[in-house]
Amino acid sequence: MSAPPPEASPAARAAVEGAATLLRQRRERMTGPRRAVLSVLAQETGHLSADEVVSAVAAYDAGVHRASVYRALEALSRLGVVQHVHLGHGSTAYALAEGRPHLHGHCSSCGAVVDLAGDLLDEVAERLRLEAGFALDPTHVALSGTCRSCAASSVPTSPG
């Protein structure tokens, strides 16, 4: 079917095209569901859960089946076009794998995913490797905590 995108920003469309080219180079197929998933992720600035991607894809192209979204996300993640981050609760967040690697924080209050500096855990990683022989994979899982706005609303830091 390949319904036309409702309204794709130029940047988003460029990102999709770039991903398509990358897939082409890798001898991988660019199909309707994959394009739909890529478009949805390209139009989002933040990260989306699998369920949110399913919903967004449904709005984008109703003909794409849920299972296909899951399979597309898995395939695109394996191909490195899509990046996935595990949030504490059991959900996984997806985003286009653009640019430099960065870490993620997950607000346990509002669920927001915030991008953090990529070198944030470099020293910790080194310390872990030396002291515990543990090879840290900092990007794989989000750091849990409370984001600025939630922290501000819950903790009256200095009420006076």
Added chain:
Amino acid sequence: MSAPPPEASPAARAAVEGAATLLRQRRERMTGPRRAVLSVLAQETGHLSADEVVSAVAAYDAGVHRASVYRALEALSRLGVVQHVHLGHGSTAYALAEGRPHLHGHCSSCGAVVDLAGDLLDEVAERLRLEAGFALDPTHVALSGTCRSCAASSVPTSPG
């Protein structure tokens, strides 16, 4: 029924008694399933997933129902007697809340949970608070990576 524990180490039994006393002080009930869960966790040095606790409790006292284990884990967690850590994949690991707070690493290869120094992320937490306004909760989620043995077996450190 309250089947007698197969073989409880003195330390484990003491830990269960301590938890029982704590519950008693809080006017909370010490029931068969809760005792079973506590005993199972006390006899384990490491962390157990909910499913593993269910299995272990079944071996400990077949009369305890799955749902009761979940409810006991939730109640004991809320009461602070049991500590839970979210592993990246969507599973949660449980352990007795003993002694000092510490962090956790989760081996994405073998699934092992390793204890890490409690102050490991202190500087990172401070940096996050200052730079991003993000209040890190270091104990809530395990750091993902590869444990020593898995790293050794997968990476031929110095192939020659």
Added chain:
DNA sequence: GTTGTTGCAAATTGTTTGCACTGGT
């Protein structure tokens, strides 16, 4: 034309819930 991908629906897994009864205090 070949092979991977999709749509579908059913299976699967892990956790939760409603309700009557049991058991702890």
Added chain:
DNA sequence: ACCAGTGCAAACAATTTGCAACAAC
């Protein structure tokens, strides 16, 4: 005695899988 906790089974949500038709290359 009172009420929280339990056992049970059924509900539940989210993800996965087998298979036949289809589409990308």
